[in-house]
Amino acid sequence: MKLTELLSVLPFYHVSEAIEGIDIKKIEADSRQVTDGSLFICIEGFTVDGHDFVEQAVSNGATAILAQKEVQASVPVIRLTDTSREMAKLASKFYGYPTRQFPLIGVTGTNGKTTVTYLLASIFNQFEKKTGIIGTIQMKIGEDAYPVHNTTPDALFLQKTFQEMNREHVDTAIMEVSSHALDMGRVHGCDFDIAVFTNLSQDHLDYHQDMNDYLHAKSLLFAQLGNTYHEKQKKFAVINEDDPNSRFLKKSTAQHVMTYGCDHEAQIRAEDIHMEVTKTAFTMHTPVGSVQINSSLIGKFNVYNMLAASAAAICAGIPLTVIKDALDNMSGVNGRFQPVDGSRGFAAVVDYAHTPDSLENVLQTIKGFAENHVYVVVGCGGDRDKTKRPLMASIALKYADQAILTSDNPRTENPMAILDDMTAGLQDRNYLVIENRREAIFHAINLAEKGDIILIAGKGHETYQEIGHTRHHFDDREVAQEAIQERDVKENR
Numbered sequence: 155m156k157l158t159e160l161l162s163v164l165p166f167y168h169v170s171e172a173i174e175g176i177d178i179k180k181i182e183a184d185s186r187q188v189t190d191g192s193l194f195i196c197i198e199g200f201t202v203d204g205h206d207f208v209e210q211a212v213s214n215g216a217t218a219i220l221a222q223k224e225v226q227a228s229v230p231v232i233r234l235t236d237t238s239r240e241m242a243k244l245a246s247k248f249y250g251y252p253t254r255q256f257p258l259i260g261v262t263g264t265n266g267k268t269t270v271t272y273l274l275a276s277i278f279n280q281f282e283k284k285t286g287i288i289g290t291i292q293m294k295i296g297e298d299a300y301p302v303h304n305t306t307p308d309a310l311f312l313q314k315t316f317q318e319m320n321r322e323h324v325d326t327a328i329m330e331v332s333s334h335a336l337d338m339g340r341v342h343g344c345d346f347d348i349a350v351f352t353n354l355s356q357d358h359l360d361y362h363q364d365m366n367d368y369l370h371a372k373s374l375l376f377a378q379l380g381n382t383y384h385e386k387q388k389k390f391a392v393i394n395e396d397d398p399n400s401r402f403l404k405k406s407t408a409q410h411v412m413t414y415g416c417d418h419e420a421q422i423r424a425e426d427i428h429m430e431v432t433k434t435a436f437t438m439h440t441p442v443g444s445v446q447i448n449s450s451l452i453g454k455f456n457v458y459n460m461l462a463a464s465a466a467a468i469c470a471g472i473p474l475t476v477i478k479d480a481l482d483n484m485s486g487v488n489g490r491f492q493p494v495d496g497s498r499g500f501a502a503v504v505d506y507a508h509t510p511d512s513l514e515n516v517l518q519t520i521k522g523f524a525e526n527h528v529y530v531v532v533g534c535g536g537d538r539d540k541t542k543r544p545l546m547a548s549i550a551l552k553y554a555d556q557a558i559l560t561s562d563n564p565r566t567e568n569p570m571a572i573l574d575d576m577t578a579g580l581q582d583r584n585y586l587v588i589e590n591r592r593e594a595i596f597h598a599i600n601l602a603e604k605g606d607i608i609l610i611a612g613k614g615h616e617t618y619q620e621i622g623h624t625r626h627h628f629d630d631r632e633v634a635q636e637a638i639q640e641r642d643v644k645e646n647r
């Protein structure tokens with residue numbers, strides 16, 4: 155694409171020299187990935203400043219530089235006020251506005267985003283629609299999976315991926331939209347058709363100033379749905395009516411609103427909820443009829459996730475019978491309330507609860523089913539919201555007969571300092587601190603007796619423990635299974 159054509163999306167910019175005739179083959183914000191014919195965009199990051207890598211970008215083949223500061227380069231430099239802000243617009247133009255070509259569903263909220271996107275994918279797949287998914291676990295185009303570094307990647311990765319989804323004839327794209335991404339404008343180039351809100355509770359207060367700031371970031375997804383109404387291309391905000399922030403979020407959008415909930419009057423409602431240790435049943439009332447859902451997902455929080463996915467699917471025109479079949483057939487999401495095979499008499503469950511609210515939800519659910527003791531193995535991530543640490547520890551103690559506090563991705567922090575933050579102010583003594591996560595899991599498995607349930611929380615699908623800047627292989631499910639096998643051998647079973 156001609157550079158002049160690409161830049162036509164920008165209202166104002168200044169060029170250091172003539173740019174007519176320059177052809178752009180790639181847009182890149184990482185100098186290490188620049189190849190011949192790239193436009194290098196300098197981004198001021200949290201760690202380093204992309205403006206410092208212009209020389210490397212040019213030596214790797216950049217034919218033009220986009221910067222917000224003065225930089226010296228042997229190729230033309232285009233100056234504007236805010237490179238991060240404009241990157242998404244440039245990317246969507248460069249990749250041919252891919253999200254205008256298929257319906258795009260964005261899911262935001264503190265907990266449940268991954269689960270809702272997977273539920274939605276199984277509903278659309280049940281309707282024989284090919285889906286693209288972007289989120290915490292991976293990026294998927296149809297059945298092909300690719301790794302991702304962020305739940306919601308940067309604008310360049312996103313738009314390139316959406317173009318690929320178009321090429322692969324994806325019918326509907328479904329993505330998790332994190333508050334970080336909304337705040338940083340990673341999704342500015344995305345034309346959402348349906349925006350889903352799951353819930354809001356404390357997390358990420360290392361990044362957001364306070365809960366209001368966090369809520370405001372979430373609301374940007376609904377504001378971004380736009381205020382132009384198209385009769386033939388209706389857009390929807392799908393909102394959890396039982397969340398205290400529902401009113402504010404409804405006001406954030408000019409588009410249609412579809413509400414769901416269990417406790418308040420909502421357009422999509424769950425009634426007669428029956429929860430068991432291996433299944434959940436409820437009646438779902440919707441504006442297009444009522445159905446009985448029999449799901450193998452566990453806990454009331456998953457009823458909310460199913461309502462959210464159903465509401466979005468109804469907005470997308472999926473028949474209710476298809477939604478029911480998909481929900482009934484869905485077996486679960488990798489690392490979310492995942493039982494570990496082989497435990498005899500007691501149950502070990504691996505789950506991704508890493509916020510106070512999710513931990514409370516999942517422990518409450520387990521407590522309701524446990525015939526005997528409840529044990530929890532849990533830690534808090536390093537270089538993340540410190541204020542959630544004592545909250546998570548006290549929730550663990552509130553529900554568990556014994557909590558085993560341990561490490562969860564200490565990153566650049568001292569693991570014992572994180573554990574000190576967790577235990578500061580705890581009154582109860584029904585906890586143990588075992589810093590080494592493997593030892594903590596072994597300890598819990600060795601404690602368990604018939605009827606007990608062990609929750610191993612926080613890492614879910616993760617297959618690493620991040621210590622310093624290095625990720626070491628670690629999988630809660632593998633470790634729990636090893637511990638169970640060792641105990642089996644010891645007890646001669």
Ligand SMILES: CC(=O)N[C@H]1[C@@H](OP(=O)(O)OP(=O)(O)OC[C@H]2O[C@@H](n3ccc(=O)[nH]c3=O)[C@H](O)[C@@H]2O)O[C@H](CO)[C@@H](O)[C@@H]1O[C@H](C)C(=O)N[C@@H](C)C(=O)N[C@H](CCC(=O)O)C(=O)O
Nearest residue numbers: 183184185197199200201202204207304305306308332334
């Ligand atoms: C705080 C934050 O969000 N950081 C994101 C940010 O990194 P950064 O600002 O540190 O980047 P940087 O290293 O300073 O680099 C600045 C610029 O210089 C460039 N550079 C850098 C080095 C070099 O040699 N050459 C070069 O050109 C970089 O490519 C970049 O353009 O930009 C990176 C590229 O897009 C992101 O991967 C990175 O996410 C990090 C890994 C992260 O942990 N983010 C978390 C907080 C996050 O975003 N989480 C949410 C999910 C939360 C949830 O679901 O609970 C998410 O959406 O993932």
Ligand SMILES: Nc1ncnc2c1ncn2[C@@H]1O[C@H](COP(=O)(O)OP(=O)(O)OP(=O)(O)O)[C@@H](O)[C@H]1O
Nearest residue numbers: 264265266267268269290455490505506507512516
């Ligand atoms: N609707 C919900 N409300 C509260 N807790 C939930 C809900 N759904 C899931 N959880 C809990 O939160 C954990 C994470 O769920 P999920 O991965 O779907 O959320 P997420 O929003 O994608 O998380 P992340 O922000 O890390 O991407 C689950 O393992 C479960 O313990």
Ligand SMILES: N[C@H](CCC[C@H](N)C(=O)O)C(=O)O
Nearest residue numbers: 508534535538562563612613
């Ligand atoms: N997306 C979340 C994941 C947290 C998972 C937990 N295992 C941790 O490392 O804290 C975050 O980056 O805050």
Ligand SMILES: [Mg+2]
Nearest residue numbers: 267268290330
């Ligand atoms: Mg997620």
